[in-house]
Structures are given as C-alpha cells and as structure tokens.
Amino acid sequence: MKRLDVTLGQDLRHPLEEYLRMDRIPHVWCPGCGIGTTLNAFLTAVKKSGIPRKDIAVVSGIGCSGRAAGYVKLDSFHTTHGRAIPFATGLKLANPKLTVVVFAGDGDLLAIGGNHLIHAARRNMDINIICINNFNYAMTGGQFSPTTPEKARLTTAPYGSYEHPFNVPFLVDSCGATYVARWTALHVRRLTNSILEALHHPGFSFIEVISSCPTVYARRNRLGTGLDLLKFYRDNSVIKNGANTRECDIRFQEQLIVGKFVDQEKPTYHDTMTEYLSQSVGKRYVPYQGPMQGKEEDGN
Amino acid sequence: MKYWRKPLDAAQVKPPRGEVHIVINRCKGCGFCITYCPRKVLEFSEEFNRKGYHPPVVLHPENCVNCGLCEAICPDFAIWSTPVEQPEEKKENAGGK
Ligand SMILES: Cc1ncc(C[n+]2csc(CCOP(=O)(O)OP(=O)(O)O)c2C)c(N)n1
Ligand code: SF4
Ligand code: SF4
Ligand code: SF4
Numbered sequence: 001m002k003r004l005d006v007t008l009g010q011d012l013r014h015p016l017e018e019y020l021r022m023d024r025i026p027h028v029w030c031p032g033c034g035i036g037t038t039l040n041a042f043l044t045a046v047k048k049s050g051i052p053r054k055d056i057a058v059v060s061g062i063g064c065s066g067r068a069a070g071y072v073k074l075d076s077f078h079t080t081h082g083r084a085i086p087f088a089t090g091l092k093l094a095n096p097k098l099t100v101v102v103f104a105g106d107g108d109l110l111a112i113g114g115n116h117l118i119h120a121a122r123r124n125m126d127i128n129i130i131c132i133n134n135f136n137y138a139m140t141g142g143q144f145s146p147t148t149p150e151k152a153r154l155t156t157a158p159y160g161s162y163e164h165p166f167n168v169p170f171l172v173d174s175c176g177a178t179y180v181a182r183w184t185a186l187h188v189r190r191l192t193n194s195i196l197e198a199l200h201h202p203g204f205s206f207i208e209v210i211s212s213c214p215t216v217y218a219r220r221n222r223l224g225t226g227l228d229l230l231k232f233y234r235d236n237s238v239i240k241n242g243a244n245t246r247e248c249d250i251r252f253q254e255q256l257i258v259g260k261f262v263d264q265e266k267p268t269y270h271d272t273m274t275e276y277l278s279q280s281v282g283k284r285y286v287p288y289q290g291p292m293q294g295k296e297e298d299g300n
Numbered sequence: 301m302k303y304w305r306k307p308l309d310a311a312q313v314k315p316p317r318g319e320v321h322i323v324i325n326r327c328k329g330c331g332f333c334i335t336y337c338p339r340k341v342l343e344f345s346e347e348f349n350r351k352g353y354h355p356p357v358v359l360h361p362e363n364c365v366n367c368g369l370c371e372a373i374c375p376d377f378a379i380w381s382t383p384v385e386q387p388e389e390k391k392e393n394a395g396g397k
Contacts, residue, residue, distance in 0.1 A: 012321050014377050026376060031328035031353065036375025044372065186336075188372040226375075227331045 019043040019053075021073050028067055032226015034185030034211030035132055039068050041188055042103065042130060045195035046074070056099045059088040061108030063139045064213075065132035068103040082112030085120045088127045095290040096270055099199055100127045106147040107137040110166055114146070121175035121204050123269040128198045128205045133168065134213035142216035149252035153220045167249040169261050172206045179205035180245065180262035184233040185212050187258060194260060203268045210256060223253075318366025318381035320358050327378040329353030333370035339363040342370065 014020070020043065029036050046056060053074060060069035062081035069076040079087045084102045092100045102109075109117050109131050120127065136154050137143040144154040144161045147168060151160040169180045179201045183191040191209060198205035212218070212229035223229060233256065241259040248257045267275070270287075277285045307313070320341060327349060334342040334356050341364045342356040349355050356379065358364075364381060371380035 012382075014323070015371070015380055016377060020377065026326050026328070026351075029375060032330035032332070033375055036377070037332070037373055040372060040374065040377065185375075186373075188369070192372070225330075227335060230332065230335075 016040070016043045016047065019046060019073050021071055024071055027071055029064060030213075030215045030226075032212055032214045032229075033064070034134070034209065034213070034226070034229075035065055035068065037185045037188060038130065038132060038191070038209045038211060039071065039103075041192040042068075042101070042195055043072065044192050045199060048192075048196055049199045051099050051199065055097060056101065057088075057091055059084045059091065059100065059102050061102075061104035061113060063105040063108050063137065064134075065103060065105035065211075066108060066139075082108055082116070084108060085113055085116035085127070085129070089116075089120055089125055092125060092127055096126075096288065097290050101199075102127060102129045104129075104131065105138070105145075106131060106133040106135065106168075107143075107145045110146040110168065110171075111137075117172070118175045121172050121177040121206070124176055124178055124203045124266055126202055126204070126268045126270060128195075128201075129207065130195065131168065131206065131208045132211045133208050134211045134217055136213065136217045136220075138213050138216045142220055147250070149250050151252040152217070154217070155220070165250065167245070168208050169206075169248045170245040172204075173245040173262050176204065176266075177206045177262065178203035178264050178266050179207075179260075181206075181260040182208040182210065182248065182258050184210040184230075184237055184256065184258060186230045186233040187237070190239075190258075197260075197263070201263070202271075203266060210250075210258075314386060316366045317362075317384040317386055318364040318368075319384050320361065320364055320370065320379065320381050322356060322358070323378045324355045325350040326376055327353060327355035327374075328376050329355055330375060331356075332373045332375065333379050336373055337370055338367060339365055 056074050058069050058072050058074050058076040060066040060078050061084040069078045084104045088100045088102045133147050135148050136145050142154045143156040146166045148161045149165055153160050169182055173180050179198050181194040194207050212226040214226040218229055237256045237258045239259045240257050243257055243261050245261050274287045341360050343359040344354045345357040366381045366383050
C-alpha cells in the first residue's frame with residue numbers, strides 16, 4: 001500500500017517559497033545535511049520576525065554552509081573565504097537600519113575568519129551570526145577545523161585529531177558577544193526561537209548550530225547517516241540555559257550541552273560611537289542614518 | 301493520542317487536524333520527517349523518486365495534527381502541512397457545564 005502519489009502537493013507552494021530562490025532549489029546539500037534544516041529555521045524566524053524583506057541582508061562565507069546566501073530571496077552576498085564578518089560589519093556601518101545576518105561554517109568563522117570574529121564580538125557590533133558547526137571543512141573534502149573534537153578522524157587527521165578544539169560559546173562570550181546560544185540541527189523549534197531572539201537583539205549575537213555532515217564527518221568517523229547523527233543529538237544533548245560557557249566544550253561523541261547561554265544588554269558599537277562623538281564633537285556630530293536618510297521610500 | 305488520565309475538557313477540545321503535502325521529486329529521502337513525526341503519519345515509500353531516493357508517503361493521513369514538525373525539520377523544503385477545517389457537529393452537546 002506504500003504507493004507514491006506523485007500529484008500530491010504539486011500545485012501547492014511551500015510556506016517559505018517567498019523567501020527562497022525557487023529556481024535554484026533543490027539545493028546542493030547532501031541528503032540528511034543539517035545546513036538545509038538550519039536554513040529552514042532561519043527563514044522561518046525571518047518570516048515570524050515581521051522585519052520587512054528589504055531591511056534584512058544575508059552574508060555568507062565560503063563552504064557548504066556558505067551556499068546559503070545563494071538560496072535566500074533576500075539581499076545576500078557570498079563573500080570570499082573568512083570575510084563574511086568584515087563584509088557584514090561594513091554593511092551595518094553603511095546602513096545601520098539593516099538587520100545583518102552572517103551564515104557561515106566553523107572553518108570560515110573560526111579559522112581563516114577568526115580574527116574578524118573576535119573583534120566584531122569585542123565591539124558588540126550589531127550583527128547576527130549563524131555558525132554551522134559540522135566539525136570540519138566539508139566542502140574541500142573533510143580537513144579538520146578549529147572545532148574538530150579530539151580523536152575525531154578526518155582526511156588531515158587520519159589517526160584522529162590531537163589538537164585542542166575551540167569551545168566556541170566560551171570564545172565568543174569572553175570576547176564580548178551579548179547573545180550566545182547553541183543548538184543542534186535536531187532542535188528546530190528552539191533554534192528558530194533563538195534566531196528570532198537574535199534578530200531582535202541589539203548587539204553581537206552568535207548561534208552555534210551543531211550540524212549533521214553525513215558525507216564527510218560521519219563517514220570518516222563511521223557515525224552513519226544524517227538521521228543517525230540526529231539520533232545521537234537526541235540521546236546526548238542536555239539543555240542548560242544560562243550554563244557557564246566555560247563548561248560547554250565538546251568532546252568526541254560525548255554529552256552535548258545546548259541552550260541559550262548568554263543574553264545581556266550592553267551598548268553596541270553604534271551606541272558607544274554616537275555617545276562618545278556627541279560628547280566630544282557636540283552638535284556638529286550628526287549620527288549617520290544610512291543611505292535612505294530623509295527619503296521615505298517604502299517599497300516592499 | 302494516549303493520556304495517563306482523561307483530560308476534563310476532552311469532550312470540548314478537538315485536536316487540530318492537518319493535511320500533509322510532499323513535493324516528491326524535491327525530497328532526498330533523509331527520513332527526518334518520518335522519524336520525528338510525533339503521530340507516525342509518514343512512512344518511506346517503496347518506490348524511488350526521480351532522483352533515486354525514497355520519499356515519504358502519507359500512511360495515516362487521519363492522524364496528522366498539523367504540528368508542523370515535518371515542515372520544520374525537512375532540510376529540503378519538500379514537506380509541509382496545512383490546517384484542515386473540521387466539521388463542528390458536536391458543538392451543541394459539548395457546550396454545557
Ligand atoms: C582564501 C581561501 N582559502 C581556502 C579556500 C578553500 N576552502 C573552500 S571552503 C573551505 C572550508 C570550508 O569549511 P567551513 O567554513 O567549515 O564550511 P563547510 O564546508 O564545512 O560548511 C576552504 C578551506 C578558499 N576558498 N579560499
Ligand atoms: S559535505 Fe557535509 S556539510 Fe557539505 S553538504 Fe554534504 S553533508 Fe552537508
Ligand atoms: S504536521 Fe506533524 S503530525 Fe502532521 S505529518 Fe507533519 S509531523 Fe506528523
Ligand atoms: S525530511 Fe524532507 S527530504 Fe527528508 S525524507 Fe522528509 S521530505 Fe524527504
């Protein structure tokens with residue numbers, strides 16, 4: 001009785017189609033890859049946020065995760081490897097009213113782009129980072145990355161990685177991030193809520209998504225399919241909202257601490273800039289409002 | 301649905317109902333929706349889709365409660381649910397105290 005009804009749903013439109021470049025779907029991500037689920041969560045949050053489409057921009061780095069910018073029907077830019085955060089910072093400076101989202105991988109954000117990350121967090125730059133942590137450089141075939149847990153095997157770590165990985169929430173927390181959360185690709189509801197909160201949070205928000213990479217990470221480590229990875233997350237995730245980020249390090253195939261760890265208010269880069277310059281320059285200082293200043297142009 | 305005790309308002313509250321839609325040839329057969337649907341509405345098809353994957357089939361349409369989990373967890377934007385209007389026949393009997 002398990003017959004395929006090929007007509008089912010053909011004439012209907014997916015609820016997120018207005019946010020997707022449907023001409024580019026199906027996307028390139030492998031079956032069971034968590035990046036698609038994360039993009040789904042992100043677009044759901046964008047839809048729920050009520051932020052007009054023209055006021056949101058997506059910036060990606062290079063890698064499997066970086067492909068996201070190409071699928072969203074929003075202003076988006078696929079930058080060079082590691083440079084998503086400086087590009088996003090520039091966008092935010094040039095147009096402070098924009099909600100700027102960086103969607104990139106652990107290699108992009110923490111290896112080649114690591115310096116940009118720590119300084120954007122230090123400045124409490126008002127941008128939102130969605131970091132796909134699949135524990136490796138997936139697009140280039142599975143080299144180990146700064147988040148690869150010790151003992152995990154990858155092409156450049158055939159006997160298992162012996163480097164100490166970053167504890168990412170602790171890193172960004174200690175640098176000054178004001179919103180820090182970690183979820184897995186299984187925690188779709190909580191992830192969507194966190195992204196929604198981050199979109200409305202003034203200041204530097206960082207959401208780490210532990211994401212299934214069946215093709216490279218799981219295959220190298222014989223961990224099975226994407227579904228097997230989700231089952232692992234289900235059995236081994238412990239939700240600890242407000243946990244001390246120092247205790248959130250990840251060990252190979254051990255307990256995963258997830259949750260919202262940091263949510264605090266602190267003046268953003270723009271707040272402190274406006275305050276300091278108004279004090280020192282006085283009335284001559286006119287805060288920059290962006291290119292649309294004065295023009296009440298209300299397209300979609 | 302099984303309850304450990306019968307809710308006091310069981311007669312009044314009807315669980316919502318949903319209809320599942322699947323774009324067969326967009327699906328990559330990962331099984332996320334099938335595994336995590338709380339009402340076990342879906343099952344792998346025996347046949348292949350155009351890309352060679354086994355997409356889900358709706359085995360128990362009457363069980364769908366429109367929770368939207370399949371829609372949220374699908375990495376490929378291939379499945380979603382819409383609410384189904386339910387007939388309101390029972391209303392007169394259920395209204396009293
Ligand atoms: C300047 C530069 N150096 C190296 C590369 C090669 N390269 C492409 S993607 C990538 C790593 C991607 O890893 P990650 O950011 O974790 O994304 P994933 O593919 O895992 O999603 C590298 C090193 C490049 N494209 N540009
Ligand atoms: S290689 Fe890994 S991260 Fe890249 S699309 Fe495939 S499963 Fe996803
Ligand atoms: S909407 Fe919920 S109950 Fe219905 S098929 Fe999807 S996951 Fe199952
Ligand atoms: S979650 Fe999506 S891609 Fe995976 S089996 Fe279900 S419909 Fe197909």
